[in-house]
Amino acid sequence: MTEVTPTPQRPNPPLPLEEAQRRLMALAPELPIEDRATAECLGLYLAAPLSALRTQPAADVSAMDGYALRIADLPGPWQVIGESAAGRPFAGTVGPGEAARISTGALVPAGADMVLIQEDAAREGQALTLTGTPPVPPARHIRPAGMDFRNGDTLMAPGTKIGAAQIALALTAGHARLPVRRPVELAVIDGGDELAAPGAELAAHQLPASNSAMLAALAAQHPVRITRIGPVPDRLEALMAAFEAARGADLIVTSGGASVGDHDLVRPALAELGADLAFWRVAIKPGKPLLVARRGSQVILGLPGNPAAAFVTGFLFLLPLIRAALGAEAPMPRPIPAVLGEDMPAGGSRMEFLRAVWDGGTVTLDGLQDSGALSSLARANALVVRPAHAPAASAGQSVPVYLL
Template identity: 60%
Template structure:
């Protein structure tokens, strides 16, 4: 059976994803969620002309002064009267510009003795420079964010500034993560020589939670026995996504595929031409999607990065769920690529990227010390130091 390319496998996986139902949540609870509909402004910002500086509001026609100070406009406490010829109003940054005024003189450019104000510096150029005009940011009715926009801190502030307390988003995905393997020990401080600490489940849960809001149930470690796998799969009836780690290959104890079949899941594809992580499984059971990851920790991490996170973003309503690469400069010579597309663990200093020496799929030390993945195409020619190469950022879930 020919291996699927990464692009084809990702396309097939995302074609299975149907955005989850829409719900409305308070903006304070919307961090990391994706808008399910465009967001339009319910108000104009600023709602009126405001001062951008501490100083004095006045009529530009009265330059070069002097002026008589007749009051003050502070934030939340506007001046109630009108600024007429020869008059000035003390004004704070963000305060409402008084009626009649069309200029703000910075306090550094003025001198005041009692109620008399004199020009000592240079008037603003242009004269309206220090005024935030009504609607400068946005006007009522304007579309501010499109559907599928991820809500970060700045977007949350914009939603509130636009007059919204709640937003329409997709329901957070319900995820079950199953860590399986007879070699796994739940006690990392008490492992026999034939055992290793069960780390994949915790790693995958952390990877998912770091990337976007989800409801996660983690199960394991689970023994390599059909009855044990059947018992944990029976706990997945309400999951949108089931992620398994281990048992996805072709050995006598790799039981994930037959266990999924017995559970009623249908395999959509198996094996992808990537390194690490070739024996990845994608299956469906009704609307549920199963992603079977390899058991080697690096393979599990990389394939979760390439498949699980994009799937969860798509279910959450993202319009661009795949990770985005950025360009870096190879700090050392990179060897030719092999028959599979390879993701090389590496460190990036903001310009140059350097591959870690140990690229074994079980090397957790290398994974933990890496900040990026270098994307090396199948059969890629050698890349001398100084060559631009695409990289994926690991620390933020792949969203550059």
């Protein structure tokens, strides 16, 4: 009987970027919701709709410094009978021929329906006269009750990122605490026999470990608690131990070891630990050998070892995954149009992300695009997106750009 040698199975073709990102977003862990002091929610995402608990302004207030009076009494003169200051309203009523001194943010007194700014008035003692032009319309300098929002209005949707303005809005709307998902627990594993601790004396075959610090710094723009592990040598047991040390993390990101070389051990280590491979390889340049796996609710993201490839895939996959875990309504980055400052040759068979400098209008490609080059990465503040098989483009054409 003739023995038949099985034909080796070829790996599935690399996934298109959008499909890989869609699959990754579907794996994002659902972090628990907690109530936090509003002032401590910077960078987190709202986990429930936010409605106003009060009306703002609660009553008519002045938008300017001046005098509160009655429109019917124009063009004056008036007798000043008191003052309304922010936090100290005038207790009386403004009657015919009367005015009250008023400051910005102060309640408009009863009876008054206009604010005459101080630049358009002259005062001697308690006598007030018109010297300029009354406001048009007459109520121009009054902020009416509810101008900003009213009690019960929905102010923010779930998934809204909480920045400085959102903190101020929530507090003004009466919310001392907000429901948010807790910060992400992220473990960053650096692997490779060639890596040495930063600052160590190096042999010719070594280089300082920098990817884990770079990825941690990239992730730190979001609310994350980061644990760095490594450098881990290229031994299966060592890498498995690193994964076990990171078992409590929500997300693990590795750099290097996700390809198919003899020393690329991320896939074998995850298989030994019982993790499920979600997908491997994405049709982008740089960054093709990208791996995503899941162990329980934990998501493992294996990025390439070349630093520019690790950065680009971190930007396109790690950051959206963090935002999705935090509950962001729109976790994916969005490109903007920019004008090419020079001609660009035709693209290859994969979607490309080219390091470039954007000056606010024009974008210029860096001359060094090798995936191992850090100097061009440090110079760049943008990535030009070039679709697979894109034709050559001329200076002056618009191209999509991600700002870094």
